[in-house]
Amino acid sequence: MQELSPTSLLVLVPLLPLLGAILTVALGRRLGSKAHLPAMAGIAGAAAVAVTLLVATARDVGPARGHGAEPVRPVEMISTLWQWASFDKAYAAPPGSPAADLRLESQPLSRDAALRPFSIPVALRLDPLTATMLTIITCVGLLVAIYSTGYMHGDPGYPRFFALVAMFVFSMSMLVAASNFLLVYVFWEAVGACSYLLIGFWFTKPEAARAAKKAFLVNRVGDFGLAIAVFLLWMTYGTLDFHDTISSQGVIMPGILGQTRLADAGGYVGGIVGTAICLLLLLAACGKSAQLPLHVWLPDAMEGPTPASALIHAATMVTAGIYLIARSSPLFMPCPGALALVSIVGGTTALVAALIGTVQNDLKRVLAYSTISQLGYMFASLGTGTLLGFTAAIFHLLTHACFKALLFLGAGSVMHAMGGVIDMRRFGGLRRVMPITAATFLVGSAALAGVAPFAGFFSKDEILAALHAKGWATAHGGHHAAVDASPFRPASFAGEASATWGPTAADPVGLDALDSPATWQILFWMALVTAGLTAFYTFRAVFMTFTGPTRVPEGAHPHGGHDTHGHAHDSHDHGSHGHHAHGHEPQGHVSYESPPAMTFPLMVLAVPSALIGWLLFSTNWLGHFLSATPSFTATAVASTATPHAFHMDLAVQGTIAAAIGIVVAAIGHLGRRSDGPQLERFLGPLGGLFANKFFFDQIYAALVVRPLEGLAMLAALFDRYVIDGVVDTIARIPLALGGIIRRSQSGLLQRYALAGVLGVLAIVVLLAWQLRP
């Protein structure tokens, strides 16, 4: 470890994709169809470094000792690259705030010396959470990049696509590695920008351009929340750093998530300010992770290229909200109401999105709604505010990244082969013509549905366990009661607390009433119902796409079809399967399978989708590893640790729910009935509600979009007629004056001479007048 410091390696993770992106931009046109090379090399290097870092961090954390809930030493490494901004004596902390906490400055200070420094170090951190996220981002990014060489082949924007993907990997790895809320905000915006550019990749398509704009604007609402949260954090804690720093006077400045504050049970404020910060962070997370009020952008984001959907809108970027809340977990701990709200938002989103997903006929949209639903699961898990809940959310994030990337890439493979058609009613029985895609898609679906040995089963089980533990606290040894009694409300500031900062203002809005066992019980049942729905819509999609009589839409070509988006037609031969039909059914044996560049990532992703859940759960490796994250070693979080256990009753319940879902899907859609109207008949009027996505778009159009458009039209009219009118009037004055003088321009020589003579005369007269004696 000494010979190659992890902190210096950490810089390489964002740096290599950035270099790849720059090189792709610089050389893209010259490289032509090899434009993916620099970007892919950068991402591959970053993936290798990330895995190395994961191993190094795991070695630092050390092996798990038994199934213990024993305290774990926090593991973090900070490398400060440079100071972005640095001011000594920048501001005075408001009295009574934790920033003004003088426990670390023993002697009374003069007014000048009491001014605090302000600095924004560009610092990267390495801890278990970051290492996990980096590994997910770079590995999925690499597979998606490999896949894209097949999928995007011949697209006129080929270099642009890879530059954007590399840029995204850079931004996302910086987002999870940054050790400063301001940097987090910067890269929060950067991933949003990359997402915007990739959704609108085919910007000549009006739907894509509109979807990109919608995603950007909806995200802006969440970003607004994050900006205000950052301001509030600075006002409250006097710093934006995660880690502790030492000021130029040698004073330790406790960072927001630094060891000093984490070890202090009362280091975090509750009350109005604490709740406000948490709610604003929740708003930000809702925007990026497509949670309920702000989820409308994600389904539309499917207008982008499918690999981008897989990478950004399924596996990585949308997990930024999960990451943010997990990272800020100590901030949430003193605010049980805000935590409960996180869960309520998540649980409701999971259920609503699953309901919408059941009636979608667009394969990619089914997956989009399932992404929203699964992210809702993670939020529900985070909101429990227990160590189990946080690690379960990250666990589910990890497994979800694998199987959702797999499912999206599989859907892209289907779309590629079907000539750009993604409506499940227009094809069927594809398992005979796309065997690899069908098999891997089935693995991903089983993982998503929570079928027993596959990845999703274990992570979903942990989430259900976390919710169950909150709902039926006594059955789990009273941890919930301990949290409810709130010994972690800020106590250290009681002496100097004003009404604004102190615990007297706790629960100012009655939000904490949400944190009751009944809430958690309802959430648990909602999650269970969602599990059944998930299994239903997943297998409905599988049955509609891959079973029944083989049908392909017109315009699909064997051996890798073409997207509607201008793929070059010189790539027919890369689907290497035999072209000649050697069976009796004319359609059944023509291969539509995608090229190896696309099936290879599918096969690679199928392995973790199948196995990683069992591997990580049986060894409790991830749970133990993540518990060494500094944020999770905060007293309030770490004290909720429970022994690692497999909950047979919950597993049975989850499996029953999944089984019901699969059976119902099979009844409705398996085999010859794959495209029947049974579902519509069964749902009746509810189907219309689901198909219209609970009218969210219409409500937003009526409440937000139309009034804003009206306002914009008023502003445009004001601009055109009032402001432009004034300017035009002023412009007309010299024109009118000139019109008067213009008439004297006759072009006659004598007139000009006369004017000259008169002018000279006037000068002479003037001079004579001035020089008069």
Added chain:
Amino acid sequence: MNPSASLPLLQNALTVGAILFSLGLVGILARRNLIVMFLAAEMMLQGISVSLVAWSRYHGDWGGHVLVIFVLTVAACEAAVALVFVLQAFSRTGRLDAAAWQSLREANVPRTVDHELPPIDTVPPRFPTLTPAGVLPPEDEDARLERDHV
């Protein structure tokens, strides 16, 4: 003191100069024939030159004389250039009227038109003719050779 540098002499010379200048000025403003206007401009130059010489003599300073010589030289060059212009203008339009050139006027100002000129008498003049009479004199060879023009 130089007796010729007397005040009356200066006054006379300046008067002549002023008269020349004014005549030139009036000529430029009032006449439309380009050549006449050019002559008028020359006349203004000469008026100035007379004044310069007069002042120069009055002050006993050669500077004015030198300047006048210089003005004469420049005026000669200028005359050459200006006559070329006039000739070119004439060959373009067949007229020497300054009012024929009005293209510098603003686009929306109408062309200045002269007062109606009296119509040209189109009836060709009848000249008296002599009835040939007498004998044709014999052709004189020498006279034919010595004719001053052919």
